[in-house]
Amino acid sequence: xxxxxxxxxxxxxxxxxxxxxxxxxxxxxxxxxxxxxxxxxxxxxxxxxxxxxxxxxxxxxxxxxxxxxxxxxxxxxxxxxxxxxxxxxxxx
Numbered sequence: 047x048x049x050x051x052x053x054x055x056x057x058x059x060x061x062x063x064x065x066x067x068x069x070x071x072x073x074x075x076x077x078x079x080x081x082x083x084x085x086x087x088x089x090x091x092x093x094x095x096x097x098x099x100x101x102x103x104x105x106x107x108x109x110x111x112x113x114x115x116x117x118x119x120x121x122x123x124x125x126x127x128x129x130x131x132x133x134x135x136x137x138x
Contacts, residue, residue, distance in 0.1 A: 052098040104131050
């Protein structure tokens with residue numbers, strides 16, 4: 047399991063220390079990978095602090111980078127039901 051964010055490496059280190067994150071967090075400040083996966087939230091303008099933020103969601107990705115399953119919600123305050131994610135992962 048990994049997380050990908052446009053946050054800085056420093057922010058990721060703070061999150062790891064403060065919240066005891068036990069998984070890999072990937073840094074994508076240039077939003078290159080967020081764009082490649084097609085998950086950038088188009089709402090923030092380029093001069094807004096949230097520009098480049100991805101839509102929240104979960105993807106099951108093969109080792110060679112193929113998206114096998116994608117789970118997302120329209121409202122950024124909601125997250126996909128982990129039960130469905132685990133079920134889909136167990137079927138792969």
